[in-house]
Amino acid sequence: xxxxxxxxxxxxxxxxxxxxxxxxxxCAPTERKPxxxxxxxxIISLSLLGFGLFCIAWTIWHGIGTWNLNRTIGWGWDITNFxxxxxIGHAGTLISAILLLxxxxxxxxxxxxxxxxxxxxxxxxALFPGxxxxxxxxxxxxxxxxxxxxxxxxxxxSPLLWDLFAISTYFTVSLLFWYTGLVPxxxxxxxxxxxxxxxxxxxxxxxxxxxxxxxxxxxxxxxVLAGIATPLVLSVHTIVSFDFATSVxxxxxxxxxxxxxxxxxxxxxxxxxxxxMIITRKLFNLxxxxxxxxxxxxxxxxxxxxxxxxxxxxxELFIAWYxxxxxxxxxxxNRAVGPYWWSYFGMMFCxxxxxxxxxxxSWRRNIALTFFVSIVxxxxxxxxxxxxxxxxxxREYLPSSWSYYSPTWVEIGIFIGTIGLFFTxxxxxxxxxxxxxxxxxxxxxKTAGDQYTGPDAxxxxxxxxxxxxxxxxxxxxxxxxxxxxxDGGxxxxxxxxASSAIASSAVAEETVSIETESEAxxxxxxxxxxxxxxxxxxxxxxxxxSELLNAxxxxxxxxxxxxxxxxxxxxxxEAGSRYQSHDPGSWPEQASLARDGKWxxxxxxxxxxxxxxxx
Amino acid sequence: xxxxxxxxxxxxxxxxxxxxxxRAARADHLEIMDVYTPFPVHGLDxxxxxxxxxxxxAGFVYGxxxxxxxxxxxxxxxxxxxxxxxxxxxxxxxxxxxPITFELTVLFASIGMVVTFYIIxxxxxxxxxxxxxxxxxxxxxxxxxxxxxxxTSKVESFLRGSGASEIHSKTI
Numbered sequence: 001x002x003x004x005x006x007x008x009x010x011x012x013x014x015x016x017x018x019x020x021x022x023x024x025x026x027c028a029p030t031e032r033k034p035x036x037x038x039x040x041x042x043i044i045s046l047s048l049l050g051f052g053l054f055c056i057a058w059t060i061w062h063g064i065g066t067w068n069l070n071r072t073i074g075w076g077w078d079i080t081n082f083x084x085x086x087x088i089g090h091a092g093t094l095i096s097a098i099l100l101l102x103x104x105x106x107x108x109x110x111x112x113x114x115x116x117x118x119x120x121x122x123x124x125x126a127l128f129p130g131x132x133x134x135x136x137x138x139x140x141x142x143x144x145x146x147x148x149x150x151x152x153x154x155x156x157x158s159p160l161l162w163d164l165f166a167i168s169t170y171f172t173v174s175l176l177f178w179y180t181g182l183v184p185x186x187x188x189x190x191x192x193x194x195x196x197x198x199x200x201x202x203x204x205x206x207x208x209x210x211x212x213x214x215x216x217x218x219x220x221x222x223x224v225l226a227g228i229a230t231p232l233v234l235s236v237h238t239i240v241s242f243d244f245a246t247s248v249x250x251x252x253x254x255x256x257x258x259x260x261x262x263x264x265x266x267x268x269x270x271x272x273x274x275x276x277m278i279i280t281r282k283l284f285n286l287x288x289x290x291x292x293x294x295x296x297x298x299x300x301x302x303x304x305x306x307x308x309x310x311x312x313x314x315x316e317l318f319i320a321w322y323x324x325x326x327x328x329x330x331x332x333x334n335r336a337v338g339p340y341w342w343s344y345f346g347m348m349f350c351x352x353x354x355x356x357x358x359x360x361x362s363w364r365r366n367i368a369l370t371f372f373v374s375i376v377x378x379x380x381x382x383x384x385x386x387x388x389x390x391x392x393x394x395r396e397y398l399p400s401s402w403s404y405y406s407p408t409w410v411e412i413g414i415f416i417g418t419i420g421l422f423f424t425x426x427x428x429x430x431x432x433x434x435x436x437x438x439x440x441x442x443x444x445x446k447t448a449g450d451q452y453t454g455p456d457a458x459x460x461x462x463x464x465x466x467x468x469x470x471x472x473x474x475x476x477x478x479x480x481x482x483x484x485x486x487d488g489g490x491x492x493x494x495x496x497x498a499s500s501a502i503a504s505s506a507v508a509e510e511t512v513s514i515e516t517e518s519e520a521x522x523x524x525x526x527x528x529x530x531x532x533x534x535x536x537x538x539x540x541x542x543x544x545x546s547e548l549l550n551a552x553x554x555x556x557x558x559x560x561x562x563x564x565x566x567x568x569x570x571x572x573x574e575a576g577s578r579y580q581s582h583d584p585g586s587w588p589e590q591a592s593l594a595r596d597g598k599w600x601x602x603x604x605x606x607x608x609x610x611x612x613x614x615x
Numbered sequence: 616x617x618x619x620x621x622x623x624x625x626x627x628x629x630x631x632x633x634x635x636x637x638r639a640a641r642a643d644h645l646e647i648m649d650v651y652t653p654f655p656v657h658g659l660d661x662x663x664x665x666x667x668x669x670x671x672x673a674g675f676v677y678g679x680x681x682x683x684x685x686x687x688x689x690x691x692x693x694x695x696x697x698x699x700x701x702x703x704x705x706x707x708x709x710x711x712x713x714p715i716t717f718e719l720t721v722l723f724a725s726i727g728m729v730v731t732f733y734i735i736x737x738x739x740x741x742x743x744x745x746x747x748x749x750x751x752x753x754x755x756x757x758x759x760x761x762x763x764x765x766x767t768s769k770v771e772s773f774l775r776g777s778g779a780s781e782i783h784s785k786t787i
Contacts, residue, residue: 019653019754144688150697156689157701157711165718173725180729182739188653188752206733207742210751212663214736215655220668221732225725228678232721239714439654446630 011450012106017553019442022289026434026441029284034431037283045423052417055410056131064134066410072403073393077411078132080385081418084268085125086167086240087261087381090233091269092118093174094301096181097229100222105448108440109294112185112433113280114273115178120425121272122171124418129163131414159242166239170403173232177225180218184206185438219259244388251331254319260312267305267351268381270298274374276426278367280435289436292365297413299364302377304425306355313352331392339404340391343383350380371513455534458597462468510583533557538590540582548575560591621786622648623770624747624759625779629723633756636777638662645773646764651747651757674728681723685716745787755780 017025034042059066069076092114099107130139142164144153154161172489187208190201208214241257274295281290335344354376358364395402429435450456468606533556535546552571568584586609593602627633633656640647641664650663660667689712692701698706733739751757759772762784774782 023653023753087659144692153692153697155699155701156693156715157704157708157716162714162718165715169718169722172722176725176729180732184654191746191749191752202743203740206738206740207744208738208752209744209747210649210651210653210757211736212652212656212659213665214738215652216660216665217668217670217736219655220670221728224671224674224728228674228721228724231717235714235717242714442654443657576783 002152009448009453010291010293011452011454011456012109012291013289013294013441013445014291014446014450016451016456017288017445017449021447022442022445023188023192024436025286025288025439026185026436027192030189030431030434031192035283038427038431041283042427045420045427048416048420049424050417050420051413052415052420053415054068055413056127058410059131060136064132067406068408068411070403070405072396072401073390073405075132075389075393076405077386077407077415078128080382080389081415082125082128083240083261083385083389084382085121085128085418085422087237087265087268087385088263088272088378089118089125089170089174090237090265092116092121093233094266095273096177097233097438100226101230102376104297106294106297107439108444109290110273110277110298110436111440112178112181113276113430113435113436115174115181116426116429116433116435117269117273117276118174119171119178120429121269122167122174122420122423123425126167126171126480127414127418127421135205152335156562159239159246162239163243166167166236170232170236173225173229177222177229180221180225181437181440182433184218185434188438189434192602200563234262237261249392249396250325250327251335252388254316256315256319257311257571258317260309263305263308263312264351264381264384267302267309267355268378270302270305270380271374271377274370275300275378278371278374280430284430284435286436289441291313292367294368296361296364296371299358299370302355302373303358303364306377310352313348325399330395334395335387335391338391338395340387340394343387343391347380347383347387349379350376351384354380457535458599481556495502533594535560535591537594537602538587539609540584540587545572545579545582548572548579557591557595561588561595563588619786620648621762621784622747622759623762623765623767623774623782623784624757625774625777626748626750626781626783627756627758627778628754628780630659630756632778633758634659634662636758636779639777640758640773643769645760645770648761648764649760651751651759653752653754653756656756670728670732673731674724677727677731678720678724680727681720682716684723685719686712689715695726747785747787748783777779 011458013022016022066076069078092111095107095114096111096118098109130136133139142161143156144156153185182204183206186201187210190198190205193201238258238261241261244252245254247253277298281287290381297487317332320328320340323329335341354373357369357373363369390405394404446452451458535541535549535554535557536543537557538560541549548571549555549560549568554563565585565588568587572579572582572584586605587588590602590605593599593605625636627636630652633650633652635661637647637650641662647663650659652659659665690707693708694706700706701708704711737744747759748755748757758774758779767784771782
């Protein structure tokens with residue numbers, strides 16, 4: 001990854017964080033006592049899980065007859081839930097693997113939690129094939145192992161067996177990938193811990209040291225794992241769709257299934273990532289690391305995949321009509337207006353209509369709306385699987401076999417139990433491990449931290465990292481130094497003092513501008529004030545007034561600082577009576593501080609102001 | 616555990632200082648024992664003279680092993696060990712073998728690479744490596760020298776001159 005900083009991209013790490021701040025913030029959830037919200041969450045999750053375990057025990061004890069499946073409808077909630085959970089898992093791999101290959105830096109804020117989600121979702125999914133076979137205690141017959149029955153082997157030509165291999169491989173690779181990423185972060189937690197906790201984290205961190213060669217191999221490993229996890233994740237849902245597509249059931253026997261299932265999987269997975277991330281960032285105060293920008297990026301993926309899914313639904317309908325095949329036509333007619341019409345319309349509304357709100361930027365960046373839509377999509381994708389599975393089976397070739405299906409409390413209980421299992425595992429994970437990848441966020445800080453890029457930047461930036469030929473004087477780059485250097489026993493050198501002084505203060509701009517010739521040629525220096533400044537940084541100026549000022553030719557802090565209070569009052573008066581109450585008295589003074597990059601002083605001033613007015 | 620070493624190390628506050636210092640140390644022909652960082656620092660490897668990792672080659676070999684295991688295994692089972700006709704298809708139905716062959720390729724490659732990674736790095740469950748400085752996993756960038764391989768006073772003056780924020784000696 002080069003050291004190039006885009007002036008356009010939104011910062012991914014907010015709050016002018018130093019490396020040490022990142023460590024502090026991201027380790028904190030594992031170090032402090034659990035919050036009340038967490039305790040309530042785990043109690044609810046464990047209760048749901050307990051009920052689910054009871055229902056599973058009930059199923060195994062009394063047999064599969066406790067479910068409402070019948071001769072016609074052999075797959076009901078069990079397989080619906082299986083496909084739903086597997087689909088959810090896909091977003092984690094997409095974020096960790098595909099976005100790594102595409103060098104999308106925003107993945108670093110969410111990849112750890114999304115990968116954890118993948119693993120937990122796959123565990124929930126794997127439960128269903130295990131118990132729906134009826135005799136769960138002989139489920140190992142699926143595996144090809146030397147047995148006393150011949151040996152008699154499983155049917156390697158069957159998609160159901162491919163599924164077994166795909167899901168076991170997917171689980172294993174996801175787990176390895178996730179844990180390898182966790183090892184350096186466990187080491188960070190270890191080095192802050194004492195006593196028994198330190199022993200535990202040393203065990204978890206595998207004795208990680210941070211040696212340069214280890215990091216090099218770690219990156220090589222992660223890249224190759226990402227490279228092979230990418231086709232793997234596509235293969236998994238493709239194979240899940242083969243379970244249906246290779247059959248002769250009208251409505252299942254279609255070639256569109258693999259891409260349509262994969263898009264749907266990513267769609268539902270991102271919805272679940274959003275649900276989790278919005279809760280997580282709130283619960284663990286991670287708003288500076290999982291930013292609105294992250295949420296917006298994920299909403300864009302939701303919009304794209306949701307629309308792909310919509311196109312797939314319509315394509316299915318068109319092909320059913322165009323094929324001239326009456327059974328296929330009937331299958332789709334039956335889905336839309338048959339006895340399960342409500343699930344079809346639920347699916348259409350939740351999956352195709354609801355994500356369309358994300359065409360609008362301000363709605364993509366609205367957390368409450370995003371949370372709501374993410375839940376709606378989770379429900380919609382469950383409906384999709386139900387429509388495909390139960391609705392299609394309910395009315396196939398023989399009208400004499402037609403049937404209707406609704407679940408028993410046992411089936412519902414098992415589903416609720418998996419939700420409990422999922423959230424239990426997630427909450428425990430969030431307490432034990434850093435939910436945001438510490439080392440990876442540090443590695444993007446210089447290119448995506450808000451002190452280096454975006455409207456808030458206070459350090460002008462120059463290429464670093466991959467440029468081998470540059471030579472600059474020591475002590476220029478800023479890194480807040482939180483450790484006390486005055487306690488003797490080691491040397492306190494001028495450069496570190498200098499860099500502490502620079503940190504998060506305006507001195508940086510002047511200092512960094514002392515650059516050598518070679519460095520100026522090294523890469524484009526991006527100043528933070530390319531284009532207009534964000535005038536909303538001035539207390540008292542909101543989006544509307546900011547627009548008014550822009551219309552009045554005031555676009556930068558410098559221009560605002562040079563504008564008289566009278567002129568500002570005129571602009572406000574001309575804009576209408578609703579702006580009368582605003583007092584621009586302090587704005588030029590605030591702007592002059594902002595222009596000079598004196599953010600600390602500006603903050604002090606704003607603390608003294610009340611709504612932008614002198615008190 | 617290996618026998619203890621006397622080391623001297625400097626801590627830097629920024630990865631850019633670290634890269635410059637490593638380059639300068641190499642130019643001075645000072646034998647660096649190791650460099651420790653809180654995150655992967657890009658551009659460090661060539662400066663430090665590390666050759667590219669060959670882990671991906673190992674991954675390819677493991678993957679091929681998986682391919683062969685799956686494909687030859689299924690071939691043997693369905694043509695020699697217990698041939699069964701499924702749906703009138705030939706015993707050796709290659710297209711149907713592809714999904715499992717692919718999955719095992721991925722499985723073997725990833726397990727093999729991860730295990731190799733931990734073995735060659737000397738890492739694993741229960742391994743306790745000596746800690747040089749607790750802040751290396753936080754925000755410090757460290758260059759360590761083995762005192763038996765370098766002239767300590769020369770190293771100290773080098774570290775002092777290269778912008779190290781702290782210099783320590785330690786036996787690990």
